[in-house]
Amino acid sequence: MRLSFCSPGALAEFLDPQQQVVVGVGGTARLHCCFSSSGPVASCWIHDREKVVLEGPRVCVTNTSSSSTLVLSDVLPVDVGSYSLFVCNRGGTAHWTISLRVIGHPDPPASCPFVSQLTHTSLVLSWSGPCFDGGSAITGYVVEFQRLDQSEPSDWTELANQCLNTSYRVRSGLDPQGWYHFRVRAYNAVGVSDPSEESDCIKMNTAGEPQQEVTSYVEVVPDTTHKARDHYHVHEKLGVGKFGEVYRMSHKQTGWVCAGKFYRARVSREKTAARQEIKLMKELHHPKLVQCLAAYDTSSEIVMILEYSEAGKHLMVLHGTPEFVAPEVVNYEPVDLATDMWSIGVICYILLSGESPFQGNCDAETLALVTAAQWEFNPESFDGITDEAKDFISGLLREDKR
Known part of the structure; x- marks a missing residue:
């Protein structure tokens, strides 16, 4: 610790104080500051603009003429934030801020596993990551399954324990005649989360019985002969963007409802951009992504036909800038x-x-x-x-x- 001498009327000076304290959930955080001052001092701690209570079962503050220590026991995630020590003497008020970071087990994955590309022996599971990572980055996922087509449901069995992404292709370990539930756990440097919600009951034997969980993808070849209105009724406008307008549409023969994006493609550059988007959408196959189902590319219009979301189905998202999201x-x-x-x-x-x-x-x-x-x-x-x-x-x- 370095020495510092303050002249009369000078502000208190902090001596090599802490900048950040990291502690696990349930642990004890010790925030300590030493300072030098020319005369008597008064000090207090502020947590995110609110005065720290000096009494209570979890908080203990010890003050001397040259230091102050805040000890917070049984730390909770809500305790994260900035802790500022204000030291007042005859020269005025000086302050120093210490950041408290609380880490713990992550929350469970935010959604149950969804199943796609289901065959007799394999499938693809995909899910959403946790809403809160426990204050430490998610490093992987554990995939578990439970067999249901026996006299009693089996115990949950680990299928994979080092899955680095929010999707996993199951290639082995499942009975072609079996019925299964799946669930996922997230883990970070601290430990493993509770399990996610269970998937729907999945039957591996798909012969003659199309499964609702199976996602089939069509190979889209743009129609350069017809216009979209030749095959679809165009209904109300759903939205307007910089590059086009989206309408609810229904197929004239089947009545099947979809969405149609009509591009503003008057010049060569705009047409090239529209075709690039359609090309990209044709290659994106995932149960969480809207699928491109058809496309029309004529001299007068370019239209992409997309999946339409079911009325009454709740929309949930997991993206956005943290300080702006609701x-x-x-x-x-x-x-x-x-x-x-x-x-x-x-x-x-x-x-x-x-x-x-x-x-x-x-x-x-x-x-x-x-x-x-x-x-x-x-x-x-x-x-x-x-x-x-x-x-x-x-x-x-x-x-x-x-």
């Missing part, structure tokens, strides 16, 4: 237009204050603040902002999206 995105719950309203509230907050209401020291901390819907108007940043503007933001940043 709690239902982080929790992998159904999303709708109200979800975008939350993001608008975050944007308005940033535009008016220059600060982000949920940004933490890391993504895990940010997501924890989002799911807890913990935020406030910083008095300094919102000085001069009207009550109407603050009411507008308050109406948008609500955990209950109703």
Whole structure:
């Protein structure tokens, strides 16, 4: 520790303080700062702008004339964040901030395994990663199965324990006549998560019995002779983008409902871009991706026919910038237009204050603040902002999206 001498009236000076403390869930975090001061001092700890309670079963603060120590026991994920020590003497107030990172087991994968490319002896499982990685990066997944076509369901058996991606092709180990459930666990440097929800019951013997879980992919060859309206009825507009418009469509002979993307392809460059997108969509085969089912490429129009989502089916997503996503995105719950309203509230907050209401020291901390819907108007940043503007933001940043 280096020595430092303060002149009368000088601010307290911190001596080689900690910058970050990492502790596992349930462990004990010790945050310690030494300082030098020219006279009597008063000190206190602040956690994310809220004064740390100096009493309680989990918190212990010890102050001396030259140091302060905060000990937090039985650490929980909600304890992550910035812990600032403020030291006040005759010269004013100095502060130092220590970041507390809490790591633990990850949450279970956010979805049950989905099955595709099912044959008598093999299949492909795909799933969504955990909503929260435990504060430590996900390093792999464990795939398990349970056989159901016996007098009693078997115990869960490990099928693979070093799967690095959110999909896995099962090539062996399954009976062609068997019935199975599948589930997945995620793991990080700390340990393994609880299992995901179980998949639907999967029957391996598919002869004569098409399985709902099987995803069949068609080989799309663009039709250069006909127009889309020759084969489809065009109904209401579903959306408009920079490069085209999307309509709900139905096949004239079968009544089958799909979506049609009509490209704005007036010049050669736009037509080339449209054809490139269709070419790419033709090659993307995955049960979680919208599939290209047909395409029309004539001199007057270019149209791509896509799968259409079933009315009443909830949409859930697991992507977005942590400080802008709504709690239902982080929790992998159904999303709708109200979800975008939350993001608008975050944007308005940033535009008016220059600060982000949920940004933490890391993504895990940010997501924890989002799911807890913990935020406030910083008095300094919102000085001069009207009550109407603050009411507008308050109406948008609500955990209950109703």
